[in-house]
Amino acid sequence: MAAAIQWLDRLIEDNADPRTADWPLMQSPIPGTAMVIIYLIVVWIGPKMMKDRAPYSLKQVLLVFNLFMVILSFYTCWEFIMGGWMTGYTLGCQLVDYSTSPKAMRMASVCWVFYVSKFIEMLDTVFFILRKKNNQISFLHVFHHALMPFTWWIGVKFVPGGFGTFHALLNSFIHFMMYIYYFLAALGPAFQKFLWWKKYMTTMQLTQFALCMIHSGQLLFIDCPYPKFFAIVIWSYGLIFFVMFMDFYRKTYKKKSALRSGEQNGLDKSKDQ
Template sequence: MIQETFSHTMDIYHYLVAGIDPRLKSYPLMQSPISMSAILLCYLFFVLYLGPRFMAKRKPFQLKEAMIVYNFMLVVLSIYIVYEFLMSGWATTYTWRCDAIDTSNSPQALRMVQVAWLFWFSKIIELMDTIFFVLRKKHGQITFLHIFHHSFMPWTWWWGVSYAPGGMGSFHAMVNSTVHIIMYFYYGLAAAGPRFQKFLWWKKYMTAIQLTQFVLVSLHATQYYFMDRCDYQFPLVIHLVWMYGTFFFVLFSNFWFQAYVKGKRLPKQDVKQCQNGTAVYANGKLHENGNGINHVADATTTTSNGSAHHENGSAYLGKMKKA
C-alpha cells in the first residue's frame, strides 16, 4: 500500500515537472520545485527557530549600511522589472483584458519569460526582509502576516511562472513590483538616518498603497468571469490571483483597522499621545525594513536603525516638570 502510494505520488510529480514551460528549463531553480521548496523551508526554520535562538544572548546587529544598499538595490530591480513587463506586452501588445500567453520563441515572448522569472527570483531576495528583523532582534515585526506573505507568494509564483509566464496572469506581478518601488524607496530613506525624516511624511499611506494594489489585482482578475470567451491558457492562475488579491486585502485591511483605527499596535502612552495630536514614539518599532505591513501608526521621527528619535525628549520633560 505504501509503495503504491509512493509510486502514485512520484507519477504526479513527474507529470507536474513535465508540464513546466520548456523555455524556463535553463533558468536557475526552475528544473523542479524541490530546490525552491528547500529554500523556503530553510527560511522558515531560520526565522522561526534557529535565528531567534542564535540571537537570544547576543546584542542586535547594527546593519544600517547593509539595509541602505539592500533597499535601494530592490528599488532599482523593481524599476527594471516593471519596465520589462511593460515592454514585453503590457505597454505594447496587451489589451489589459483577455491576454493569452505567447508560447512562441519570439524575442518579445522570451523577454516576458525572462522578466516573469526575474520577478519570482526577486521574491527569494526579499526573504532578507525577515532575516534583517531576526538579526536586529525586532521580533515584534515577525508577524504571521509577514511570514505568510513572504513564504506563500514565492512558492505559488514558482508554479505560476513555470506554467504561465505572461498573459493576463502576470498583471499582479507588474502591479506588485510598482508598489515595491515606492515601498523600498521609503525603507531606504528611513534607513539613511534622521536627516531624511522630513521626506517620509507619506509613511501613513504605505498600507493604503498596498490595499490599492490588491483591489486592482482582484478587479483585473474579476473581469475574466464576465467575458463571453477568453483564450487564456491557464484559468486556474486567474482563480488563484483573484483569491490571492481578495485574501490579502482582508488581511491588510484588518492590519489597517487594528493599527490605525484602534491603535492596538501602539503602547498605551503612545495611543494617548496620538489622540492628543502629539508625536508618537513607538519604542524602537518605527520605519522597520519589511514589506509594509509591520508599522505602527503615524509617527514623525525615526532613526536609520528603527529606534525612536526623541530629540532630547527626556531632558525636555525634566524641564517641564521643574516648571
C-alpha cells in the first residue's frame, strides 16, 4: 500500500503543472475529496433532518446566489474565450501552453476558477433540501455534482488549458443560461411567463454533451501529443451524461406531451358523448 502511494506521488510530481502546484486546493486531492464526501453525507442525511420540519422559503438567498452564479458563469465563459478559444485556439490538436505568458496564465487561472465553481454549485442541492424539493435531488443531479470536482482537479493539476477546456467553455455558457432561468424562477409566479424555454435548456445540455463527444473523440483518430487519457475521460463524461439527460428529457417532456394528448383525446370523446 505504501509503495503504491509513493508511486502515485511520484507520478503526480513528475507530470503535474508546476504553475498550479501551490494554488489553493491543488496541493493534494484530499481536500476536494473530503468536500465531495461531506456533500454526499448532506444529501443522505439532509432530507431525513428536514422530514418533520417546514420548508424554508429562501427567496432572497436564492436570488442572490443565482445572480452570483450568473456572473460567475459569464466570467468563466468569457475567460475561456479570451484565454484561447477566440484568441488563437483551434478545434483540432490544441496543446496546453505551459509557459507563464499572460495568456497562458489567464487560461490556467480560469481553469482553477471553474474547478472551484463546482464546489459552489453544490449549494444547489443544499437549497433543494432546505426547501424540501427532494424530487429535484435525482441520481443524475447528485452524480453530476459529485463527479465534476474529481475530473477537474485532475485537469487543473495536469492540463490547465488547451484541448480539454472546450467542454468547460460550453459548460460555462450552459450554466450562464441555466442560472438566468433559476434567477427568474426565484422571482416568483409573476415571472413564470418568462420561463417558457425550460424545455430548451435540456436540449441545449444534450447539444453540449454531443459536441463534447464529437470534439474529444477526434483525438483518437488524429496524430496529436495531447494526452489521450483526458480526451477519453471527456468523451466518456459526455456519453454518460448524454444518455442520462436524454432519459430525463424523455421522461419529463415526452411523457408530459403524451399525457396532455391523452387528456385532450378524453375531452374530445366526452364532447362526442
